[in-house]
Amino acid sequence: MTDNLSKLRERALAQIREGTTPEKIEEARVAFLGKKGELTAMLKSMKDLSAEERPRFGQAVNELRDEIERAIEEAQGAMKRTMRDAQLAAETLDVTLPAGRMQIGHPHPNTLARKEIERIFIGMGYEVVSSTEIEKDYYNFEALNIPADHPAKDEQDTFYLGGEFLLRTQTSGAQVHEMEKGRIPIKMISPGRVFRSDEVDATHSPTFHQVEGLLIDKGITFADLKGTLAVFAREFFGEDTKVKFRPHHFPFTEPSAEMDVSCYKCKGAGCRFCKGSGWIEILGCGMVHPHVLEMSGVDPDTYTGFAFGLGLERLALLKYEIEDMRLLYENDIRFLNQF
């Protein structure tokens, strides 16, 4: 019997060694270790052995079973590694081939500029409010100290819709609406679309966007206006941005100013962006005119405030170095894809 066992061992190990595919190995397993396999048959024949022989023979059979199982496992493992190596080798990519670009869309530069401005002022505690694009004459002009005969009211600047209705020419009416709500302090910005009767060219559009700002409280000063807008300019154009305030005139603020920022392109040295001056005009601002406060129901003896207005397109054109305003309203995908 022991003889048979050692012959069986040799045959089994040889068959496993020669097995070249997982199927061949499996055949060997079935042939020797399966229910009807040779080793199983040997175990069954043990009943013919004497009681003294039986345990020794049983141990030998079990040892052989373990040995065959280990051999099968090793053979399978080796074969799997070979196959995986072959698979990996076959799957090698040329990683320099062009990428399959993710088709995500792009924001409009106006929106980028608006969100950036909103972020800065929300950080300073300002509320963002909206106001209508079609407006009554009163809110666009009269309540802002622009008298009935003012040239700004001429048809050459304003689109009229009949009666007292018009397309607002500035977001400043939002100031009046906010003051009329009667809640003070007011800290708000109001971005929105405005309209002027300008023919389309590289620097004009009959539709554009402004952001209005208004702060009203006790003891607000011109110095506060300067400080607030200086913070804005540094946030928007970069930490080393300088600001310059120049006297100007707006009917609804007094004193009024225009703010220039040091040219972010040449850092004030003078270049084609700032037309050699080192400065770029950014926005108009001023202390809210007491008459405007009064008309909107705010007591000018108790409260003061400042207001400012800036043009989104202007900022977008400057920031992204876009030379022609028409590009903003054409929506050519090759333009939009750059933002």
Added chain:
Amino acid sequence: MNASMSWLKAYVPELDVSDTEFTDAMTLSGTKVEGYERRDKNLERIVVGKILRIEAHPDAEKLVVCRVDVGDAATRFDVEHENGIVQIVTGAKNMREGDLVPVVLAGGRVAGGHDGAPMPKEGMAIRAGKLRGVTSNGMMCSIEELGSTRDFYPEQPEDGLYIFQKDADVRPGDDAVEALGLHDTVFEFEITSNRVDCYAMTGVAREAAATFGKKLVLPDESVHETEENCSDYISVEVSDPDLCTRYCGRVCTDITIAPSPEWMQRRLSSCGIRPINNLVDITNYVMLEYGQPMHAFDLATVAGKKIIVRRASDGDRFVTLDGQERTLDKDVLMICDAEKEIGIAGIMGGENSMITEGVKTVLFEAATFNGPNIRKSSKRIGLRTDSSSFFEKGLDPANAEAAINRACHLVEELQCGRVTKGIVEVCAPLPPQKKIVFDPEKINALLGTDIEKEQMLAYFEPLGIGYDEPSNELLIPSFRQDLNALCDIAEEVVRFFGYDKTPTTLPSSQVSSGKRTMQMEVEDSLKEIAKAAGFSEAYSYSFESARVFDKLRLAPDAPERQAIRIVNPLGEDFSIMRTIPLNGVLSSLSVNYNRRNKSVKLFECGNVYLPKSLPLTQLPDERMMLTLGFYTEDASGKTGEAFFALKGVVEEMLSHLGISSVSYEVSERAYLHPGRQAQVRTGDTPIAYLGELHPDVCEAYEIGARTFVAVIDIASLMPYASFERTYAPLARFPAVTRDISMTVPKTVTHAALEEMIRQRGGKLLESVSLFDIYEGAQIGEGLKSMAYALSFRDASRTLSDEDVAGAMKKILNGLETLGAKLRT
């Protein structure tokens, strides 16, 4: 507004600053300098030369050789000469021996050629050389070569060299640029509309004097009158005092028309006004000096010794002094004599009363006309003049008298006539002296400064603002129409204290939380999803052409055609406020398609404007719409996959806004494909629609590819939108799944089948998903095969087969009522 430094120095003689210093300081004190130009730019080595001899050129018929005495300039500039005499070859013909001319010596530079072509930026260098073999050491110049024109130097002949006038005080070797008054800088100012006084030389000069702390010397207005009375020559009547608050007239006799003196011509030309003759130049000069337009009538043409200021009648015709016939109306103010109209007030005089060479007696007019009326009249007539643009701003009545006296002073100074005694005028009561209570503390409180009262008063003095100490009132000069309240005074203080020196602080206002409105958050979150889905953001105009409605195939009575019209549009293409948001995106898609950009996806977030009544009697409904649109050239367009891709984007958006119960219904929009469009609702509220664009509309927009659009009505979904979320526990017990495959009539929609399954499925039914749809011959005519995967789950236990059997039976029975036959 332009002003030359030399003219400003006439009023601020001590002013001695560089062009850049002047620019910076004036800008910071509120008189913004937009730019400046040196008139002697590129003029180098230009001297006065005396032509001693003119000889024929030995080898050129058209050239002559001149011996020109340039005094010591030849030595100064090291040019080849003989006792200060240089040789110059020229083709000019208009000079004679003895003439004095401007000469550019070799090594110098002139502004440009004499042909009047645009000046080269760097000018033209002049070198010594030989012309047809004869040495030439310079060039004699025309006024064009010196960067100016005959308009401003009328003595320059039409062709040839500039020749100094016989009485010119120049000698060979003198600086010719100096002699011609070209060492000067012309500044361009941006004057704000409130500073009417600064549209005048004297106004800008006052600002310059205050800015640099120099003395202001105002013009001389004194007149030595004759014994004759002005009122014997003329009387004035104003019929429409609302349009003419002041009318001043003065009469000058014994007029001699001649060119005005050189200094006056130079100053006018530096401001771009062409010198004509002494009388016309005086009126223009005073207009620029005082900001008060003047007019001069030939008194011989004024009938009845009378001036009447009154409105014209509708349809009147009148020939202005430029020879044009103008049509008038009853709102145009006219200057008339006893018989006829002789001028359009404030705009232009009449041909019938204009000054001619033979004039003997002149009536000067300086008036204050109503600004808005002049502006509107000038627009209606279509004639805007220097004069009308001054009046438009609204002038100070006090200025009229000062200006007319100044003009008469100049008549005497220029010796072109005699001034009669007195002035005839009609004048509404002049406004009283304006006073503002001086409150330095309040000014400092507004500015955030700490400026001494005395310092403030020191700023006011050079501006002509007086101070009455007993009453503590500031006395505002009449020309400062912009100073009316303390805040205006605060601006005067901060202008001269320095905007830059004012402290920079942050408001000590109470802390507040910054935020945006819910609708802004919704808009921005929808934009983010649109971008994630591959759509890029477009901006388009809010106004468009009414033809858009035809392009979109809207019926003639479609409610969308009820749009708000712009009264004064830029053109038909921009004449109505959009009521449908599609045109902007479709037009942009069209631009892209026609530029051969592949598979473009755009979105726009913008308002439509829905009138509540027409014409408008109340503000319209401005509704924010998100419009998505794309064209596709691949098969997904034809199969309809593109539709479902877009539907997927819409679903994602609505789901992101927490809107779960959404239904898609067949709709009938004329601009969409009749079989490929859906109305989206939550409950009964329409919140969106989508579909394939009707091929006719594609054609109208010249988009040669299938196009799909979706519109989300943000205003209508706002009541349902929410970013609130609550957590639902994750399932711990396994689901039981069942598949149903059936044939149904083609007319039965997925929505109907799904609703039936959900309705009958009971609370154990967790999800229903369509996994196969098929139409084909083997299914049968008019039928389609639909297959759904159903999933049942209980949150508290594992379900058994029996648990779902009941629900399945109900579902199958329900489906049968819809005509479904189970496939096995």
